[in-house]
Amino acid sequence: QITLKESGPTLVKPTQTLTLTCTFSGFSLGTSEVGVGWIRQPPGKALEWLALIYWDDDNRYSPSLKSRLTITKDTSKNQVVLRMTNIDPVDTATYYCAHGQYGSGSFYFDYWGQGTLVTVSS
Amino acid sequence: DIQMTQSPSSLSASVGDRVTITCRASQSISSYLNWYQQKPGKAPNLLIYAVSSLQSGVPSRFSGSGSGTDFTLTISNLQPEDFATYYCQQSYGNPRTFGQGTKVEIK
Numbered sequence: 001q002i003t004l005k006e007s008g009p010t011l012v013k014p015t016q017t018l019t020l021t022c023t024f025s026g027f028s029l030g031t032s033e034v035g036v037g038w039i040r041q042p043p044g045k046a047l048e049w050l051a052l053i054y055w056d057d058d059n060r061y062s063p064s065l066k067s068r069l070t071i072t073k074d075t076s077k078n079q080v081v082l083r084m085t086n087i088d089p090v091d092t093a094t095y096y097c098a099h100g101q102y103g104s105g106s107f108y109f110d111y112w113g114q115g116t117l118v119t120v121s122s
Numbered sequence: 123d124i125q126m127t128q129s130p131s132s133l134s135a136s137v138g139d140r141v142t143i144t145c146r147a148s149q150s151i152s153s154y155l156n157w158y159q160q161k162p163g164k165a166p167n168l169l170i171y172a173v174s175s176l177q178s179g180v181p182s183r184f185s186g187s188g189s190g191t192d193f194t195l196t197i198s199n200l201q202p203e204d205f206a207t208y209y210c211q212q213s214y215g216n217p218r219t220f221g222q223g224t225k226v227e228i229k
Contacts, residue, residue: 047223064123096166112166
């Protein structure tokens, strides 16, 4: 059974760095064609794809946020960490991590964490 | 970035109706298109991947079609538990953009 859970601060001050940890079980990030991604959703708004790290350490970032994001993995701890620098109130959102894999060539997220609401305010 | 545009943004339907949601990509994405369902306060749930492959455990009343730039999600015989917001997502280019969502409400 695959599960994922996000953890991190619920309140962050502007200009600070946000560090979110995704702790997962039921799969290994060392398994071929597997990845873990981060997606966020501002209150009442749509989903926004942020970053993805693959089993082979390859990673992808949203170009609009690339300068502010770092995604890393610790395979032995079953964790993926997302860091976002220079936080702004517009970054207030629920942040999800999700397990992804390839199927028929398309990469999709089939297991999601429950999400963690991060509020940016002074 | 590849833009994903869903239509309509919202719709009202009755139990038993057939509902179709459209997703259009700003460029060809081949068959790299996924659909998710999200209920209020919950994480998204994968319905369909690669245009038309039904995720395990998803009812067969959900189906997907399309290729290139135009895709559709169809819900036949709408059930009470299907009232939710639906998102398409492309996995062809970076970033793997989502559509803006289509909210299916009870008429």
